[in-house]
Amino acid sequence: MSGDRSFGADALAGFLEIEGVVKRFGTLAAVDGVSLSIARGEFYSLLGPSGCGKTTLLRMIAGFERPDAGRIRLDGEDITDLPPNKRRVNTVFQHYALFPHLTVRDNIAFGPRLAGRPGGEIAREVERLLTLIRMEAHAGKRPEQLSGGQKQRVAVARALINRPQVLLLDEPLAALDLKLRQHMLTELDAIHDEVGITFLYVTHDQEEAMSLSDRIAVMNRGRVEQVGAPADIYETPRSRFVAAFIGDANFFEGTLAHGERNACVLDVAGLGPVRCLNDKELPLGRRACLSVRPEKIRVSRERPDPALWHNAFPGRVRDVIYLGFQTRYHVVVGDRLLSACRLHSRFRQEERPIRWEEDVWVAWHADDGYMMDGEGPSALPAAEGEAR
Secondary structure (H helix, E strand, O other): OHHHOOOOOOHHHOOEEEEEEEEEEOOEEEEEEEEEEEOOOOEEEEEOOOOOOHHHHHHHHHOOOOOOEEEEEEOOEEOOOOOHHHOOEEEEOOOOOOOOOOOHHHHHHHHHHHOOOOHHHHHHHHHHHHHHOOOHHHOOOOHHHOOHHHHHHHHHHHHHOOOOOEEEEEOOOOOOOHHHHHHHHHHHHHHHHHHOOEEEEEEOOHHHHHHHOOEEEEEEOOEEEEEEOHHHHHHOOOOHHHHHHOOOOEEEEEEEEEEEOOEEEEEEOOOEEEEEEOOOOOOOOOEEEEEEOHHHOEEEOOOOOOOOOOEEEEEEEEEEEEOOOEEEEEEEEOOEEEEEEEEOOOOOOOOOOOOOOOEEEEEEOHHHEEEEEOOOHHHOOOOOOOOO
16 A cells, blocks of 8 residues: 555655644643654655644644644745645545535535636546546435445545645544445545645554555654654554554563673563563663564464574463454463464464463564663653643
8 A cells, every 4th residue: 555655865855844833722732842744745644642632733734723833834835824725735524524415526516616716627627536536426416325435535535626735634534434444545545646645644543554654653742752654663663652552562671681782681570581682772781671562472382492482481371362364362471461463374273272271382582572762751651632
């Protein structure tokens, strides 16, 4: 999907520039000094929990809120003080905001008609967009006759006909059920590839952001914790918050005890030595936090070969959750509960599955964990609901 596109250094020079933007509501900093550079044609997502400030930032780009500090530039023009109707930006909202008394065709045509564009030009654009969103057969219907996914496609077309330089999408799939949401992810990606303009997508759903985005900005408490491609965000999180929010993770906090080159041992209370890579080159004696994803951890009845597995610990299965394509295990190891998963890449009817309360071994390789500085404030998990 969109994550396959690459943007070089020149492309990332910044088509939409957000510089030190601050927005306060009373004493609360909903957006606290955010700076971002978004490329022309990029599918860029603002991802974070409810209350992290992502929607407030989107509303400032759209012109519905004015920042208390900082500037917003689009294609070299300072748009910070421009009203919404003077910006080459359009927004697609979660609840569609279609006119109930107008047909699909007339909903799409509403904006350019209001702007006084020629009728023949409007008709051609409407037909082009109806084809793009695959709604030609529904052009004469009113919104109440459409499904949620169809309404969302009409809302996108109605925004695109105004020829925006940036399309802002504010939780556009949140009202849809799971199957329809998954289908609409593919639809949105195809539309973006076809029109080629910049999409800025706001969501709290990591799956949406990971599957659609060229890059993601993970937000927390009004600030940006990390910006990167989906794979970088997932595999190399810069903070404990990012590691926990993007997928599941097991955390091991301890003190760097000894090592050589970039190999080291993390002394974890209640567990013992954990072998890992010190690619941050943190000094010995420093507190650190190791993140290990559940899919990196192997669960077995037999003790793993120490020549092949750097870390192996005995445990007892607390829970087994079968999900079809994978099985998830919660295993008590020492004084902690670890999460592991096994993908079902092959059909194994004859194999005896691991059960609840069985004694097992969990194991992972030293380079399957990712090291984070345990003494920085960003390594701590953040509370939700502190900003809008």
